Amino acid sequence: MQPALVERAMRGDEEAFASLAAQSADGCYALAYRILRDPHRAQDAAQRAMLGAWRDLPTLRDPARFDAWLHRLVVNACYVELRSERRWVARVRLTAADSPPEPDIAWAIAARDELDVAFRRLTSDQRAVVVLHHYLGYPLTDIATMLGVSEGTARSRLHRAVQRLRAALDQDEPSLAVTEERPA
Amino acid sequence: MNVERPSGDFDPRIAAWLDLDPHRAPAELLDGVVATFPSIHQRHRSMAPAWSPRRRFIVTGAACAVALLVVATAVLAVTKPWSPTVGGFAPPATAPAISLVRDEWIVDDAVAVTITRDPADQTAHYWRAATYDVIGLHGWSVGPSTSATEPADVSLSDKTADDAGITGRSQITFSVQPGAFTGSTVLTPGTPITVDQPVTLTTTSAGGYLSRIVREGPGAYRVTALAGGASNASGATGIGALRGAGTHYPTEITERYLGIMPGTIGTNARVLEDRLVAQAAGTTPIDLVESIMQILRSNEYTYSTDVRSLQCESLSTVECFATFKQGFCQYYAPTMAVLLRDLHIPTRIVEGFLPGERTGDTEVIRDNNAHAWVEVYFPGYGWIPFDPTGANTSSQLPAALPS
Numbered sequence: 001m002q003p004a005l006v007e008r009a010m011r012g013d014e015e016a017f018a019s020l021a022a023q024s025a026d027g028c029y030a031l032a033y034r035i036l037r038d039p040h041r042a043q044d045a046a047q048r049a050m051l052g053a054w055r056d057l058p059t060l061r062d063p064a065r066f067d068a069w070l071h072r073l074v075v076n077a078c079y080v081e082l083r084s085e086r087r088w089v090a091r092v093r094l095t096a097a098d099s100p101p102e103p104d105i106a107w108a109i110a111a112r113d114e115l116d117v118a119f120r121r122l123t124s125d126q127r128a129v130v131v132l133h134h135y136l137g138y139p140l141t142d143i144a145t146m147l148g149v150s151e152g153t154a155r156s157r158l159h160r161a162v163q164r165l166r167a168a169l170d171q172d173e174p175s176l177a178v179t180e181e182r183p184a
Numbered sequence: 185m186n187v188e189r190p191s192g193d194f195d196p197r198i199a200a201w202l203d204l205d206p207h208r209a210p211a212e213l214l215d216g217v218v219a220t221f222p223s224i225h226q227r228h229r230s231m232a233p234a235w236s237p238r239r240r241f242i243v244t245g246a247a248c249a250v251a252l253l254v255v256a257t258a259v260l261a262v263t264k265p266w267s268p269t270v271g272g273f274a275p276p277a278t279a280p281a282i283s284l285v286r287d288e289w290i291v292d293d294a295v296a297v298t299i300t301r302d303p304a305d306q307t308a309h310y311w312r313a314a315t316y317d318v319i320g321l322h323g324w325s326v327g328p329s330t331s332a333t334e335p336a337d338v339s340l341s342d343k344t345a346d347d348a349g350i351t352g353r354s355q356i357t358f359s360v361q362p363g364a365f366t367g368s369t370v371l372t373p374g375t376p377i378t379v380d381q382p383v384t385l386t387t388t389s390a391g392g393y394l395s396r397i398v399r400e401g402p403g404a405y406r407v408t409a410l411a412g413g414a415s416n417a418s419g420a421t422g423i424g425a426l427r428g429a430g431t432h433y434p435t436e437i438t439e440r441y442l443g444i445m446p447g448t449i450g451t452n453a454r455v456l457e458d459r460l461v462a463q464a465a466g467t468t469p470i471d472l473v474e475s476i477m478q479i480l481r482s483n484e485y486t487y488s489t490d491v492r493s494l495q496c497e498s499l500s501t502v503e504c505f506a507t508f509k510q511g512f513c514q515y516y517a518p519t520m521a522v523l524l525r526d527l528h529i530p531t532r533i534v535e536g537f538l539p540g541e542r543t544g545d546t547e548v549i550r551d552n553n554a555h556a557w558v559e560v561y562f563p564g565y566g567w568i569p570f571d572p573t574g575a576n577t578s579s580q581l582p583a584a585l586p587s
Contacts (some may be wrong), residue, residue: 009418021215021217023213025209025214025217026207026208026209027214028209029206029208029209029210029213030206030207030208030209033205033206034205035200039210040446041446043209043210043212043213044446044447046209046213047213047216047217047447048320048498050217051217054217055397115198115201130202131202134195134198134199134202135203137200155491155535160448162195162198165195165198166195166198169197169198181501
């Protein structure tokens with residue numbers, strides 16, 4: 001993210017924030033989707049995070065850290081979503097979003113379902129750590145800072161979560177064994 | 185994502201699984217964010233003093249004005265934006281044609297347009313400027329649409345799906361002289377037939393329902409339209425007739441006019457919806473429409489042009505209104521539209537102007553006549569206007585259908 005753009009948005013430049021929002025929307029949604037496993041709630045969480053970003057931008061200390069700061073807001077918004085029991089109404093999706101990528105044939109549906117089930121059984125903290133680490137590639141030190149916990153806590157959360165997910169993977173080892181050589 | 189993926193205890197299988205999920209956000213996500221800027225801005229006015237209007241005051245009268253009508257109009261069609269005395273800010277450059285619900289209603293009483301029409305026709309018309317199919321958490325916008333340029337004086341009615349062969353409507357011809365409303369959007373009640381200037385006709389891309397008509401030239405213009413509908417004397421679109429309209433909606437209607445953005449309906453909006461169903465005289469769509477109209481226009485809901493004190497930061501406009509029961513047209517209209525959509529009744533938001541002051545053949549419409557209301561789709565009858573906003577607007581059509 002361009003720090004100059006962030007700085008303009010921090011000063012209340014609405015167009016600058018609109019540009020930031022446009023650049024960040026996909027990333028926010030992708031992160032929220034992976035934690036929440038639900039497109040509608042992911043959209044809501046991402047939206048809440050982005051609006052929170054606009055509101056709280058003046059409090060951002062380092063414009064260069066905008067991405068990590070925004071990701072933290074997304075994680076917090078996901079926590080709110082996971083705590084709530086709201087009933088979403090979304091019978092009709094108004095705008096055709098791009099479809100999720102076609103699943104690779106090497107990934108057996110059963111295996112993915114097992115992973116999905118295992119992931120949904122994780123706590124919200126564990127989900128966040130897994131996604132931040134395995135999807136976004138944040139080091140544990142950064143994750144600890146983002147989540148306001150010690151590095152040891154972040155590490156243990158990740159360890160337990162990965163253990164559970166690996167257990168699900170191992171149940172379907174035969175079908176997942178080809179993942180390293182899956183066809184293009 | 186620009187973050188380096190670390191080595192160490194990184195499991196590529198989990199990463200690959202996570203990578204299967206979507207990477208791109210739905211378009212309405214960004215629309216929803218952009219559409220919320222002003223309400224955020226209201227709480228952070230000091231961040232952008234340049235948006236403060238030069239001259240403004242709060243309207244405490246009956247009219248609920250829609251400043252952003254013109255902002256939205258300007259986005260699509262004009263080079264000169266709506267008078268900054270109305271609204272007081274411009275949308276982000278990246279915004280689509282959107283209108284945004286605000287926390288405070290501030291307008292002036294400048295003459296928006298002057299209409300010349302047959303003095304013998306005493307029908308009070310709502311002057312429609314634009315319709316919106318997408319209702320967001322804090323505003324509304326136009327979804328995918330199609331625009332085509334049409335020459336002057338050609339029939340536009342057969343180029344939209346809005347004219348459903350409605351009986352009881354009459355043809356009217358009128359001229360519009362722009363005043364403070366410098367936008368190029370054509371104002372018209374009912375279904376427009378012709379405009380005496382080349383225009384760009386924008387319709388929803390799926391069904392071809394009218395979104396707006398934009399003139400290519402400046403100055404005065406003349407329109408012929410089919411108007412009447414809710415106010416017609418024959419009762420052809422009265423409650424009795426509409427009870428028989430049924431619910432066999434065209435697919436292009438259900439695809440576009442039933443959408444509800446996640447998070448719009450909260451606990452209190454759900455209570456209101458349950459109540460409107462319980463209090464309805466019947467189960468047909470018009471019964472439900474009448475029921476929500478009756479509730480929203482009752483004294484239970486207070487018309488207020490300044491709702492900045494309400495704690496609605498985390499609520500949708502609909503949930504905010506259902507919770508605090510205070511607001512102006514931009515709160516009434518989406519509440520009605522969304523709750524009906526949730527009951528599988530197609531609706532759209534309309535922006536335009538309330539009827540103005542009549543003197544002879546002249547109707548003067550002021551900025552503070554600007555308004556937002558709801559149109560409900562009835563099979564065989566098309567889009568019928570309803571105005572759920574209470575507060576001294578009871579004498580103005582189309583408050584309710586003739587029974």
